[in-house]
Amino acid sequence: MSDSHTPLLTVPLDALHRELGAKMVPFAGYSMPVQYPAGVLGEHLHTRASAGLFDVSHMGQVEIRGKDCARWLETLVPGDIIGLGLGKTRYTVFTNDQGGILDDLMVSKLADDHLFLVINAACKHEDFAHMQAAIGTQVEMRMITDRALVALQGPKAAEALGTLCPDALAMTFMTIRELDIAGIGCLATRSGYTGEDGWEISVPTDRAEELVRKLLALPGIMPAGLGARDSLRLEAGLCLYGSDIDTATTPVEAGLSWILGKRRRAEGGFPGDAIIQKQLAEGPSRLRVGIQPLGRAPARAHTEITDEAGNRLGEICSGGFGPSADRPVAMGYVPKDFAAQGTKLKLMVRGKALDAEVASLPFVPHRYFKG
Amino acid sequence: MSEMRFTKDHEWIKVEGDQGTVGISDYAQHALGDVVFVEVPEPGRTIAKGDEAAVVESVKAASEVYSPVSGTVTKGNQAIVDQPGLVNESAEDGAWFFKLTLSDPAELADLMDRAAYDAYLATLE
Secondary structure, three states: OOOOOOOOEEOOOHHHHHHOOOEEEEEOOEEEEEEOOOHHHHHHHHHHHOEEEEEOOOOEEEEEEOOOHHHHHHOOOOOOOOOOOOOEEEEEEEEOOOOOEEEEEEEEEEEOOEEEEEEOHHHHHHHHHHHHHHHOOOOEEEEEOOEEEEEEEOOOHHHHHHHHOHHHHHOOOOEEEEEEEOOEEEEEEOOOOOOEOEEEEEEEHHHHHHHHHHHHOOOOEEEOOHHHHHHHHHHOOOOOEOOOEOOOOOOOOOOOHHHOOHHHHHHOOOOOHHHHHHHHHHOOOEEEEEEEEOOOOOOOOOOEEEOOOOOEEEEEEEEEEEOOOOEEEEEEEEEHHHOOOOOEEEEEEOOEEEEEEEEOOOOOOOEOOOO | OOOOEEOOOOEEEEEEOOEEEEEEOHHHHHHHOOEEEEEOOOOOOEEOOOOEEEEEEEOOOEEEEEOOOOEEEEEEOHHHHHOOOHHHHOOOOOOOOEEEEEOOHHHHHHOEOHHHHHHHHHHHO
16 A cells, blocks of 8 residues: 555665666655666667666565475465475465465575565565465564665676676576675575576675676676566566456466476465366466567557457456567457467557457567576 | 647647647657657548547557647658657657648647746656
8 A cells, every 4th residue: 555645665776776867766665767868678678688787676575484484385375385496496476265366476495494585566565464474373484674686687697797706607597596796695596577597686785786886887787677677577478466467367367377386286275276276177267368469559458358350358468569579569368269379369459459469478588597 | 930839748839821740849758768659640630629649659658649739630740650769869850740730720829839838847847
């Protein structure tokens, strides 16, 4: 909840953003850089060609400690956390009793009794309260408020970070480890949300600006804002909580069935398990799909999707112009009979029915470093 | 060519006789960011003052271009449809959106001149 009288929170890098000429906007209660002087298009293209550095310190960082903490977290998420290897990171979601998604998150296993979570800014207090209420007596949990979080993303990220921290290069996609980056102790995952290789780096607040200045001084790295982060993740076919997934969508409908491990599918044991297992067995009634507008006009969120005869099928959940795709790109929910790649659709944009078709995701191939 | 006049929605119009040329201001293109899509009206379309006449979209958002005056469209600028980035390069010059024949030139009196528009922009910061 926010109201106009609540002052915006600032991130530890606020002064640096302003020094770099960022345009700051309110986002999830924080004043955040939406773009720098290069602009959304320039920052997006630079990230795909070289590397972008994003401040995502508004996101929640949580640590959970205690015997069986993986087993307890599994009571809230459908992912396989017990089976997650040491030093590995996994994408999952919190579900509700209807199988809807309360938030999506990254879970990393630092030790069998120590998990590290990154949760969405807009959901972090609800997520924490939800975990506290459900498993707070079984495990010890802490919202980490003394660390910033930055994402270094792009094909030149490895070469650049490697000059400050050769150990980072030994990591593969979706792993976590403590790194000494130019003398600054950080906790990093080789992950991100752009479809590119890169790292998300958790750094103590009092060293954050020093770290970011060192990273920005490396060749090929440009600061990039939330605007580029959004267009990058959309091209990569990744879900934005609140737009593409929410409490009214299940992981199966969202095309995230892959996050359910084999054991979890069979055993259940998470909120909404019966509904999700039924959808897995029978197929969901609707699905999130990639949608390619065939003309040049972008179709934004909430654009109505119809069949060729004009019957309503659903809505675009995320849509815009894909700078690397160099054309409009979108995702939306359609009935399962209309979810096959190549299915012809119409998008109602400003009263006109524009041609589109179901496209495979991602729009731009992922380039993760899998070793 | 007459002087440029502006709306509070950041459109401009230049008028010669009863022929007007409409675009968006430099302030508007800067606020939008990189323009990636433009839609201009078809010749022959009759529009009233304040009607949505054209569309301009950046990576992040879509905006309408409202007609500063009433009239009949005579031409849309195909160049900015083909190269939307021109809007960022020359918003108040080559990257006009459409031309129209004014039906009520008296409406021009409601618009701001450059000095008044600059003063208005100063209130927005």
